[in-house]
Every structure is written in C-alpha cells, then in structure tokens.
Amino acid sequence: ESGAFQQVRFTLNTTLRPVEVAHLLEKSPPKERQILWNLVHHENEAKVLQHLADDIQADILATMDTDRVLEISESLETDDLADMLQQLPETVTRELLKIMDEQNRERIEEILAYPEDTAGGLMNTDTVTVRPDITVETVLRYIRRHDEIPDMTDSLFVISRKKESYIGILPLTKLLVSDPDITVREIMNTDIEPIPADMPDDEVAKLFEQQDLVSAPVVNTKGKLVGRITIDDVVDVIREDADHSLMSMAGLDEDEDTFAPxxxxxxxxxxxxxxxxxxxxxxxxxxxxxxxxxxxxxxxxxxxxxxxxxxxxxxxxxxxxxxxxxxxxxxxxxxxxxxxxxxxxxxxxxxxxxxxxxxxxxxxxxxxxxxxxxxxxxxxxxxxxxxxxxxxxxxxxxxxxxxxxxxxxxxxxxxxxxxxxxxxxxxxxxxxx
Amino acid sequence: ESGAFQQVRFTLNTTLRPVEVAHLLEKSPPKERQILWNLVHHENEAKVLQHLADDIQADILATMDTDRVLEISESLETDDLADMLQQLPETVTRELLKIMDEQNRERIEEILAYPEDTAGGLMNTDTVTVRPDITVETVLRYIRRHDEIPDMTDSLFVISRKKESYIGILPLTKLLVSDPDITVREIMNTDIEPIPADMPDDEVAKLFEQQDLVSAPVVNTKGKLVGRITIDDVVDVIREDADHSLMSMAGLDEDEDTFAPxxxxxxxxxxxxxxxxxxxxxxxxxxxxxxxxxxxxxxxxxxxxxxxxxxxxxxxxxxxxxxxxxxxxxxxxxxxxxxxxxxxxxxxxxxxxxxxxxxxxxxxxxxxxxxxxxxxxxxxxxxxxxxxxxxxxxxxxxxxxxxxxxxxxxxxxxxxxxxxxxxxxxxxxxxxx
Incomplete structure (x- = not known):
C-alpha cells in the first residue's frame, strides 16, 4: 500500500468527523467513492453510513452481507438504525430482526411500526424520565448517577408512575434555577402538547419551528410516552421538504445522488x-x-x-x-x-x-x-x-x-x-x- | 364594536401564540391582514412582528410612527430587534438608535455592525458565561441565583477572566452529571471551534447541521465572546436558503409575500x-x-x-x-x-x-x-x-x-x-x- 493511501486512510478515520467523511463520499464520483469507502475502518462505517443520503446508503448497504449489516446495526442509535433498515430489502430486514437481541428488536420494531415520514419514524428512544412527585433535589441526585445524558437533552419528561403516561416536561434550565425542595409537579411545563406517533413529519417540523423546540415527547394512541424527537432530525426533514419542490419541478428526486453513475x-x-x-x-x-x-x-x-x-x-x-x-x-x-x-x-x-x-x-x-x-x-x-x-x-x-x-x-x-x-x-x- | 370582532380580538390576543398570529397574518389578503393587525393589542405587536416574513414586517413598520417603533423595539430581544431595524429606512434607524438607552444601543450597534447574512447578524447577546477555575458546585449555585436562564441555553460558555476570550463550552448535560468538587476547566469541551462573527450564515448553518449544535459561541476577530447563535435562527436560514433556489428559478424572491397586493x-x-x-x-x-x-x-x-x-x-x-x-x-x-x-x-x-x-x-x-x-x-x-x-x-x-x-x-x-x-x-x- 502506497504512502498516499495510508495518508488518506488516516485522514478518513482520524482527522475527519464521520459527518465530514459522509460529505466527502457524497461529493465523490462512483469510483472514487468506492475506493474511499474501502479505506474507512470497520468501526467507523456505522457512523459514516448514518450521515449519508438515502440513495447512497442503499447503494453501499446493497454490497454488504447480512453479517456485516448486523455488526453495523449494533452500534447505531435506534432511530438511525430504523432509517437504515428502511433502505434494505424486506427479506434482509426480517433476517436481521431475527438475529438481533430481544431488547434491541423490541425498540426497533416499535419504530418500524410507524411509516418513515411520521413522528414515530423520526423518534429515538433515548428519553430521560422522572415522576411528578419527587423533589428537584432527588432529580438532581438521580441525574448525577448517570455517566452521561443523551445528546440534545434539553428537557426531562415527566411520566405517571402507573401507566408511564406523558404528563409534562421539565426543562433543564428550569431545573437548574429551582428550589431543591420543590416537587417536579410544581415546576413542570404542561403547555407543550406531546406529539402523536402518527403525526406526519412535516407537521412535526412546523411544531418545532413555531414553538422553537429542541426536543419533544412522542406518545402512542394511549398517551404512553414512546420516545422523543430531536431538532437535528427535524432539520433534516425541513431541508428535504424544501429541496423536494425544487427537485420535483425538474422531475428529479430530492434524494438524488449528484454523482449517480x-x-x-x-x-x-x-x-x-x-x-x-x-x-x-x-x-x-x-x-x-x-x-x-x-x-x-x-x-x-x-x-x-x-x-x-x-x-x-x-x-x-x-x-x-x-x-x-x-x-x-x-x-x-x-x-x-x-x-x-x-x-x-x-x-x-x-x-x-x-x-x-x-x-x-x-x-x-x-x-x-x-x-x-x-x-x-x-x-x-x-x-x-x-x-x-x-x-x-x-x-x-x-x-x-x-x-x-x-x-x-x-x-x-x-x-x-x-x-x-x-x-x-x-x-x-x-x-x- | 360587534360581538364577532370582540371574539376575533380575544382569539388573536389570548388564545393564539404570537407565532400563530403571525402565520394567520401571512395567509391573509391585504385588507383582512390590516383589519387583523389593528385588532392585535399594543403589548403583543412586538412579538407578532418578529415572527413575520421580512416583506410583511417592512410593510407594517412603514405605517407606524417612530415613537411606536421605539416602544416595540424595547420589548424585543437584541437579534430580533436588529433584524427589524434592517427593514426600516436608514434615517428611521438612526433616529431610533439616538433615543435608545445606552446599554441597548451598544448591543444593537454591535449586531448592526455585521451584515444581516453573517454570524454577527444572526447572533443574540443572551449568553451565560462562567470562568474556568471555579467548581461545578459554584457554577450550580451561581445559576440558581438566576430567576430564569435564556431559552435554548444548552451550554454555558467558558471565558477567560481578563479579556473575556472564549475558551470552551460547558454543556448543561455535562454539568449535571459531574462531581461538584471538580473545576470547570476539567470538564469543559474545547473541541467546538467558536464561530467568527463575519462567517456567512449558510456556513453557520452547515456547522450546526454537521455538528448537531443547539447553540454556539460567536467571537470577534480578537477572540472575545460577543454573543451566541441558537438553532431556531439557524432553522430560518436553512429554510430560506432552500426556498431561495426554488423561488429564484421562477424569478421570485424567497421573502415574497404570497398575498402581496x-x-x-x-x-x-x-x-x-x-x-x-x-x-x-x-x-x-x-x-x-x-x-x-x-x-x-x-x-x-x-x-x-x-x-x-x-x-x-x-x-x-x-x-x-x-x-x-x-x-x-x-x-x-x-x-x-x-x-x-x-x-x-x-x-x-x-x-x-x-x-x-x-x-x-x-x-x-x-x-x-x-x-x-x-x-x-x-x-x-x-x-x-x-x-x-x-x-x-x-x-x-x-x-x-x-x-x-x-x-x-x-x-x-x-x-x-x-x-x-x-x-x-x-x-x-x-x-x-
């Protein structure tokens, strides 16, 4: 292997962030794209894949065997994994779900149950929840026991003890300025309506834009909290919707790969x-x-x-x-x-x-x-x-x-x-x- | 005044959020728009105005006298006020700045110094800052002294004691899981490059999309922290940029009022x-x-x-x-x-x-x-x-x-x-x- 290749390999796997590698792949013609992809280390492939446009993701997944796809699926967040599964042929998805461990399978099946372009298809399951009757001090102690809180957590979700029904949100900014002895119920915000899992994604985007949300709770038809939607995924929806009109008027698809063969x-x-x-x-x-x-x-x-x-x-x-x-x-x-x-x-x-x-x-x-x-x-x-x-x-x-x-x-x-x-x-x- | 009018007035000022009132105005033909606007209470006008498309905002501002514009300007956040001022004729802006109180004037002039389509024009000045050498416990006590923290605060900014230079960010999620005795310096994140105030807004949008940011620090050429950009304003940039190509290809402006006279x-x-x-x-x-x-x-x-x-x-x-x-x-x-x-x-x-x-x-x-x-x-x-x-x-x-x-x-x-x-x-x- 030549020195130049070694240097590219180093840049791809060490210097650049996965999203930047994805961007580099997207702007490369097919042959270069294949060469670059082969230089990405196995352990980085999942992170790069999740940032690729659907069209290109599907092309790359089509060249992998099921074992490798399973390996990759294990290191993805549930919402990104569900997105990826939707690019795969139905038979491969079914096989993957069969060999997945039970907890992951249940989470994925929950998301796959909703169409890709609904709140349910957009959500992830990384929620941090609290009960309404505990004090701020207890919440703070409970949180400190975590090693880390999921990215984009700007609010905790308050759910009922019995049925895990959504009750309200507790913004971190509110938590930080409140008296330690007060209960969650007294400071939680119940104005934010939870998002039904079957809401179309463009309506979700409108809600986020109108209310300046960073994350929002998603509930099923029974009012049970099933996940949350975060602004980073909503931004993708906004960009795709806006691109859609431009591309469609020229008879093109918004996922169109600029460098398709x-x-x-x-x-x-x-x-x-x-x-x-x-x-x-x-x-x-x-x-x-x-x-x-x-x-x-x-x-x-x-x-x-x-x-x-x-x-x-x-x-x-x-x-x-x-x-x-x-x-x-x-x-x-x-x-x-x-x-x-x-x-x-x-x-x-x-x-x-x-x-x-x-x-x-x-x-x-x-x-x-x-x-x-x-x-x-x-x-x-x-x-x-x-x-x-x-x-x-x-x-x-x-x-x-x-x-x-x-x-x-x-x-x-x-x-x-x-x-x-x-x-x-x-x-x-x-x-x- | 008839009962119907009273009911509309109530809906506009009590039931609907300002952003919803703005949306209602945007989808009304000129005459209805004028009637609806006249029914909005004085104290709600500022909040509604800031959510209107530039074109419509300019039309409405043009009908107001300077005193009223000044009144409105006093209840706006600095970034929204700066946006609004850019819709006004230069002479009115200058007059307004003259009669503004000094603190506000300085903040506004700082933002107006940068073109509307740069990081500086996009930022607001609602930052919460801490020094690197204090402990997590001190930070938590300092924050608790606030009545509230600005919306969209997902991170505190760490700045140097002397020159207020930007050093790093301290995400709230990190703050909440850290040992109270540890110092800010030990847990702050210095990977996030601050955004130069003269960066074009589409590059800012790319940074936010690539790094999944909720808020980011803005610095001047000397590295001093001058403000922050939040995702809600970046979403507007993304939508406008995406709309721009569609509308321009038909010779239309992306700010185009659908119901222009x-x-x-x-x-x-x-x-x-x-x-x-x-x-x-x-x-x-x-x-x-x-x-x-x-x-x-x-x-x-x-x-x-x-x-x-x-x-x-x-x-x-x-x-x-x-x-x-x-x-x-x-x-x-x-x-x-x-x-x-x-x-x-x-x-x-x-x-x-x-x-x-x-x-x-x-x-x-x-x-x-x-x-x-x-x-x-x-x-x-x-x-x-x-x-x-x-x-x-x-x-x-x-x-x-x-x-x-x-x-x-x-x-x-x-x-x-x-x-x-x-x-x-x-x-x-x-x-x-």
Whole structure:
C-alpha cells in the first residue's frame, strides 16, 4: 500500500468527523467513492453510513452481507438504525430482526411500526424520565448517577408512575434555577402538547419551528410516552421538504445522488423526457391544425414561440408561488379565491403591457398591423390562461393527492403551449382567412 | 364594536401564540391582514412582528410612527430587534438608535455592525458565561441565583477572566452529571471551534447541521465572546436558503409575500417577463433567418417547438441538479469535470433514444424521411447543448458572483432555444436547399 493511501486512510478515520467523511463520499464520483469507502475502518462505517443520503446508503448497504449489516446495526442509535433498515430489502430486514437481541428488536420494531415520514419514524428512544412527585433535589441526585445524558437533552419528561403516561416536561434550565425542595409537579411545563406517533413529519417540523423546540415527547394512541424527537432530525426533514419542490419541478428526486453513475442517471432522466415529449407532441398537433395559415403567412411561425413562452413564464411564476404557499401552509380554500382573482388580474395587466410591446415589435418587423393585433390578443389570452392554470393546478392536484411540484410544471406547460398556439394561430386564421 | 370582532380580538390576543398570529397574518389578503393587525393589542405587536416574513414586517413598520417603533423595539430581544431595524429606512434607524438607552444601543450597534447574512447578524447577546477555575458546585449555585436562564441555553460558555476570550463550552448535560468538587476547566469541551462573527450564515448553518449544535459561541476577530447563535435562527436560514433556489428559478424572491397586493405583484412580475421576452425575441430572430426554408417545408414550423422543448427540459434537469449540488457543497472544481462528462454522455444517450422516437413520429406523420433525419440530429445536438449549458452556466455564474438560481434558467432557455432552432432549421436548409 502506497504512502498516499495510508495518508488518506488516516485522514478518513482520524482527522475527519464521520459527518465530514459522509460529505466527502457524497461529493465523490462512483469510483472514487468506492475506493474511499474501502479505506474507512470497520468501526467507523456505522457512523459514516448514518450521515449519508438515502440513495447512497442503499447503494453501499446493497454490497454488504447480512453479517456485516448486523455488526453495523449494533452500534447505531435506534432511530438511525430504523432509517437504515428502511433502505434494505424486506427479506434482509426480517433476517436481521431475527438475529438481533430481544431488547434491541423490541425498540426497533416499535419504530418500524410507524411509516418513515411520521413522528414515530423520526423518534429515538433515548428519553430521560422522572415522576411528578419527587423533589428537584432527588432529580438532581438521580441525574448525577448517570455517566452521561443523551445528546440534545434539553428537557426531562415527566411520566405517571402507573401507566408511564406523558404528563409534562421539565426543562433543564428550569431545573437548574429551582428550589431543591420543590416537587417536579410544581415546576413542570404542561403547555407543550406531546406529539402523536402518527403525526406526519412535516407537521412535526412546523411544531418545532413555531414553538422553537429542541426536543419533544412522542406518545402512542394511549398517551404512553414512546420516545422523543430531536431538532437535528427535524432539520433534516425541513431541508428535504424544501429541496423536494425544487427537485420535483425538474422531475428529479430530492434524494438524488449528484454523482449517480451514467446509466442510472440516463434511465431516470429518460422517463421525464418521455413525459415531456407528450406535451411537446400535443403542442405540435395544435400547430399542425393551422399549416395552411402558416403557409400563407410565414411570419406566424417566426412569432408563435413568443406567445407560448410568455404564457409559460407567467404561469410558472404563479405555479411556484402557490406551491411554496401550500408548503408553508399559507394557501387554503378560504383564501384561494382572493389569490386566483389577483393572479388573473396580474396576468391580465401584464398581458396588456407586454401585448403592446410585442405588437409594436411585430408590426415594425413585418410591416403588418394584423399580425400585431393577433399576437397582442393571443398574449393577453395566454397570460390569463397561465395565471388560471398556475393557481388552480396545484390546488386540484393536491386535492387529488397528486404531488403538485412533480406534475404541476408539465401540465402547466402543456396548457400554456396549447392555449398559446391555439389562440395565436386560431386568431390569425380568422383574421387572414 | 360587534360581538364577532370582540371574539376575533380575544382569539388573536389570548388564545393564539404570537407565532400563530403571525402565520394567520401571512395567509391573509391585504385588507383582512390590516383589519387583523389593528385588532392585535399594543403589548403583543412586538412579538407578532418578529415572527413575520421580512416583506410583511417592512410593510407594517412603514405605517407606524417612530415613537411606536421605539416602544416595540424595547420589548424585543437584541437579534430580533436588529433584524427589524434592517427593514426600516436608514434615517428611521438612526433616529431610533439616538433615543435608545445606552446599554441597548451598544448591543444593537454591535449586531448592526455585521451584515444581516453573517454570524454577527444572526447572533443574540443572551449568553451565560462562567470562568474556568471555579467548581461545578459554584457554577450550580451561581445559576440558581438566576430567576430564569435564556431559552435554548444548552451550554454555558467558558471565558477567560481578563479579556473575556472564549475558551470552551460547558454543556448543561455535562454539568449535571459531574462531581461538584471538580473545576470547570476539567470538564469543559474545547473541541467546538467558536464561530467568527463575519462567517456567512449558510456556513453557520452547515456547522450546526454537521455538528448537531443547539447553540454556539460567536467571537470577534480578537477572540472575545460577543454573543451566541441558537438553532431556531439557524432553522430560518436553512429554510430560506432552500426556498431561495426554488423561488429564484421562477424569478421570485424567497421573502415574497404570497398575498402581496395587485400592483406590487404586477410590477415585480413585469420585470421578469420583460427579461424573458428578450430570450423569446432572440429565438424568433433565429427562426426569422430561415423564413424561406419554412415557406418551402411548412412541417418544419409544426415540429420545431419539440426540438427547443426537449433541449430545455433536459438542460433544466442538469441545471437544477448542479444548483442543488452547489448549495449542498457537493459540486466544486475537483469533481466538475466528472460531472460535465457524465451529463454530456447522459444528454447524448437520451438524445439518441428520443431522436429515434421523434424521427419515427415525424417520418410517419409527414411521410418524409429527410425531416425525420433532420429532427433526430437536431435533438441530439440540443440535448448535448442543454447538458453543456446546464453544467457550465451555474459554475461560471457562481465564479462571477452572479446567483445561478436567478440567472441560470433564463440563460439556459436562451441557449436551448437558439441552439435548437438553429440546428433544426439550419440542417433543414442544408438538406432541402
């Protein structure tokens, strides 16, 4: 083994933190990634794996045998382990659970019982709990008996003696300033509602953002404390949700590996291009209906992309605004009417403004007032159509349970292309016919 | 005043938390927003204001007189106040600072000295500090003398006696499990590097994400502790940064008020449409060069949008991937070559695949093999051009200090439109000429 390799191995396993090694792997092309991964020491693999994006984690896990995956699983926290198991084929997961020791299996099965994108899938089981009837001094003595408290512990959870039901939280900051003789019950905070284990993860994120939480208790349907969610995992949810809209609008997945290998990338992109080809063929079919008119006035062919393009741009501005508004919880039934109304007016006003500009250009260019009039009218129509589609599509798609970010942009382009060509060439046929 | 109003007033000021009131205002059209705001009690205004998006905060502050703004400023934390001041005109800010009491002014000026998007602009000054040579017992007694500790305090900061230089942190979880007789120096953590006040906020966010921090110390160039950053403010940075790419690619601002009034929206959108019109006119000019060919073969007009559209879609997939990769810190000089190479190959392979499909459709539709050959070649050329532009544009724009998310999509469309029409109509002119 060469000196250079030895140095890289040292850097990977000693100098860098696991999260930095994960980042390095994520930004390496496939071959380099494989070489670097082989240089990571066995005992560090688990920590590095848990920080990798899902896509890449799955790729690496697929190359390991079950024994090795089991070894790795033993050194992970329960929530990270559950995440990892969700990247594995069902058969491997079942086999792993079989050979796991009982305590771990129960914890994991508790988390796996909830879908990955719910509070239950997000939680870990590292809670520090106290009873309500003991004094602050007893709590402090109880804590001092620990060698360490789990990271991100900003609060102890108060649970009932009998059924382990969640009662309230006791922030460490409160504990530290309270009279030692007072009981937990007197100083605990019962304002924080516990999070039901089946709450969707984006709602969990909203709760954390609204209430500035660091950790929060998770309860099952019977009110029993089953775990806690910590802000570090919520931050991942926030980033993924925000990335989701951006990537989906381009037909990409938010987990997409930037350095995915050639054929994998080609296959995924081909699907999106195929879907968009249908849109393009539809637009061509519309143009095809007006071949005779174009044959008569060839300037129409020169100008027609302008109409489609302006409608598409205006529509996608509306679409993006509404999709972002939905993600932030701003857009709902009660205010959708106002929004649609404003967008139609914005479309109309900007339509008129740019119709005047484009008309003038067209008249000057082709010395033909009819073509100026036709393109002006078509632009107003298409900008209003873009506003209408941009507002209504995400609302309808969401109501139907379809992701507006993924389907919205394709459908919008279809509409503004079809309406744009139809209005422009249709009006031209009428006026020149 | 009617009963309904009284009830809304009660809900706004008693039932809902300030952050929920802010959310309600954000999702209300202008008129309703004004009415709701007028129902918020004076003593709650500050807390609601600090949770509003910048755009809306600025609108509301603009309607207040300086005295009222001063009143509000007195009940805000320093970091929130500094944020608010950045929404006010310079003259108002200066006037406010003049009439502020000295202690507050000094704190605010310290924060305002740093740009809003740096660690200094993000920090607050609510630090709890201890000296390294005292014992755990003394620390606990010192803390118990407080009535409360600031929210989000997960660590005390250890500073030197003389120059208040930052030395290390003492996590509360560590404090609680340590022997009372041990000194702070023996248990403090010196691994966490303090954050320089001039670090850009997106780098701060990366540090918090990588190290799972809840709060972190901020130091000035001399190493003196000047404040701390807490995860709640970092979460805002993460969300805004992630929103930025999505909104910018549609020419929108990430602070954009979903319910901005009609004329404000119309004006902002008009600018973006104007910029995109230049792109569309350029494309038209290219088509204009080939009017004679189109006049001869009108089928070209029918098919030409397919070429431009396929190139645009493929290019924007690459562009989005690279822009996201830049935001995550994945794409840099060392791996850009690999990425460009893969994207060109993906473009080429998908180009060939879809060229075959579109060729067949065109030949069948127009019973003309020449047009099939021409459109097939043009599609391959344009998909490769889209891959090239999609990869290189964000790299070049970033190197020039221009925001790739904002300028990238317009430039990309320009390139795929121009190349698409030029290749298709140029080849047609050659083969039919």
């Amino acid at each position: 050639l054929m994998k990338t080609t296959r995924r992109r081909a699907v999106w291009l195929g879907i968009n080809l249908i849109t393009a063929l539809l637009a061509s079919a519309v143009i095809g209906m007006f071949q005779a008119t174009i044959d008569q006035v060839v300037a129409l062919a020169v100008l027609m992309p302008i109409v489609a393009s302006m409608g598409g741009i205006a529509g996608s501005q509306t679409l993006t605004l509404v999709i972002r508004g939905q993600a932030l919880g701003h857009v709902e039934r009660s205010n959708a009417g106002w929004l649609l109304n404003r967008e139609l007016l914005v479309g109309g006003l900007n339509g008129i403004l740019w119709a005047v500009v484009v008309s003038s250009v067209a008249i000057y260019w082709f010395q033909d007032t009819t073509i100026g009039m036709v393109i002006g009218m078509a632009i107003v129509i298409n900008l209003v159509a873009g506003a209408l589609a941009g507002t209504l599509l995400p609302l309808i798609l969401k109501a139907w349970g379809i992701d507006p970010a993924l389907a919205g942009s394709v459908l919008l382009t279809t509409i503004t292309d079809v309406v744009g060509f139809l209005a422009f060439l249709g009006l031209a046929t009428y006026f020149y016919g | 009609l004329m404000k929206t119309t004006r902002r959108r008009a600018v973006w449409l104007g910029i995109n019109l230049i792109t569309a006119l350029l494309a038209s000019a290219v088509i204009g060069m080939f009017q004679a060919t189109i006049d001869q073969v009108v089928a070209l007009a029918v098919l030409m949008p397919i070429v431009a559209s396929m190139g645009g879609i493929a290019g924007s997939q690459t562009l989005t991937l690279v822009i996201r990769g830049q935001a995550l810190g994945h794409v840099e000089r060392s791996n850009a070559g690999w990425l460009l190479n893969r994207e060109l190959l993906v473009g080429g392979l998908n180009g060939i695949l879809w060229a075959v499909v579109v060729s067949s459709v065109a030949i069948y539709w127009f019973q003309d093999t020449t047009i099939g050959m021409v459109i097939g070649m043009a599609i391959v050329i344009n998909l490769v051009a889209g891959a090239l532009a999609g990869t290189l544009l964000p790299l070049i724009l970033k190197a020039w200090g221009i925001d790739p998310a904002l300028a990238g999509s317009v430039l990309l469309t320009t390139i795929t439109d121009v190349v698409g029409f030029l290749a298709f109509l140029g080849l047609a002119t050659y083969f039919y000429g």
